[in-house]
Amino acid sequence: DNLSEADKLRMVTMIDQLQVRDSLRMYNSLVEKCFGQCIDNFRRKTLDKQEESCVRVCAEKYLKHSMRVSLRFTELNQGSMTPD
Amino acid sequence: DNLSEADKLRMVTMIDQLQVRDSLRMYNSLVEKCFGQCIDNFRRKTLDKQEESCVRVCAEKYLKHSMRVSLRFTELNQGSMTPD
Amino acid sequence: DNLSEADKLRMVTMIDQLQVRDSLRMYNSLVEKCFGQCIDNFRRKTLDKQEESCVRVCAEKYLKHSMRVSLRFTELNQGSMTPD
């Protein structure tokens, strides 16, 4: 609160950078997870239709899952529920 | 050694911050590990007695294990043993 | 491009430090991987001949693999191939 304008700007920049970093990490983890679950055949070098469909569904499910977790996690952190 | 007082303080602050960060990471890893080993039933939203006991024993064992590893690791690093 | 000499030096130092960090992380991952794959017997405290050979081959294969991946990855990043 008693930060100078320059320091406030610095904290905002820091938070922005952490959010970019976390998005990029999430992207990397999502690729690793869905590649691991969907791709097991290396007789060709390009994805076939079945692999493409598996990757697409995997990524969409992961994103929906992640959003639901985020919603529940936020509720718990805001104390709208007690851990009994 | 020829660091100014301000620089020494900066290094101490840096080391403190790394230790806090490492403790928080250890806490996160411990939760992930014991959750993964003990919780497999999602028909209720609260932990039952058996799950609570499993988590408690898992965490206590992990901490004791970690302390023993730390002790042995320090001995090796201090060169009190040779690697053959 | 319109960076001062001091700032250029800072970026070079930063990149050097990241490369050292990444090498050390790779070293740690390589040890973890080959230990995990080769060592399963804890009746003695020293590596036997078979374990040593397994670790050596594992590490050499991992490095060769990593170099091949690096080569292919660079080709793809330079756009010498299209993702069809």
Added chain:
Amino acid sequence: MSTKQGFGQTATPKDVEEMVGMAQQEMEYRVELFNKLTQSCFDKCIEKKFKDSELNLGENSCVDRCVHKYWQVTAMIGQLLSSGRPPM
């Protein structure tokens, strides 16, 4: 009002350094917790056939309970760690 040099009521550079550091620690801890929670509950609750891109009823309620249980485990282990009871 205040200036970069830190006179008057303004935080000193060292304080600012520490506050930024602490805010960063806290954020990193929460992000890592969220990521591990998301991974754990994905592995425990989501069917790996990947035919339908919607989450079905069973998956949704599993995720809700999984998040709750993960949160309880976090609280339990937090208490254990802060109790300071010597683990040996």
Added chain:
Amino acid sequence: MSTKQGFGQTATPKDVEEMVGMAQQEMEYRVELFNKLTQSCFDKCIEKKFKDSELNLGENSCVDRCVHKYWQVTAMIGQLLSSGRPPM
């Protein structure tokens, strides 16, 4: 020509901070991608008997195809994420 204080054409300290930060982000992303790719393809392609320290023909071509497929999956998911289509 330019001085540390950032007069004239020189970038201001804030800009430099941001450029260094962005360059670092980009590098971290690429390194992490490379590491996950290397791990994934090692697990999928390399025989675990560890008798011969050369990669055989089958392993080599598996690695090449694995890198290519990993790259395609990265591109696919990148498009999905940037399309901004609401996933629900």
Added chain:
Amino acid sequence: MSTKQGFGQTATPKDVEEMVGMAQQEMEYRVELFNKLTQSCFDKCIEKKFKDSELNLGENSCVDRCVHKYWQVTAMIGQLLSSGRPPM
């Protein structure tokens, strides 16, 4: 004696930056090594029934040997990497 501006015998800002950076690298490396070692030996040595919160004799001696072998593997691979022998 010395001042923040770095006159006299005092390290210059750049040197300090590098020393702090190197100390941090070293610490990060050791912490990561310790964490991977702890995880690996937990997975290899500790029974997963989680009935008794003490480590039994078998677990304790397994942990001691596991740490020693992990250390030997670290030394072996370190030599391999620093030998500079071209791996192909």
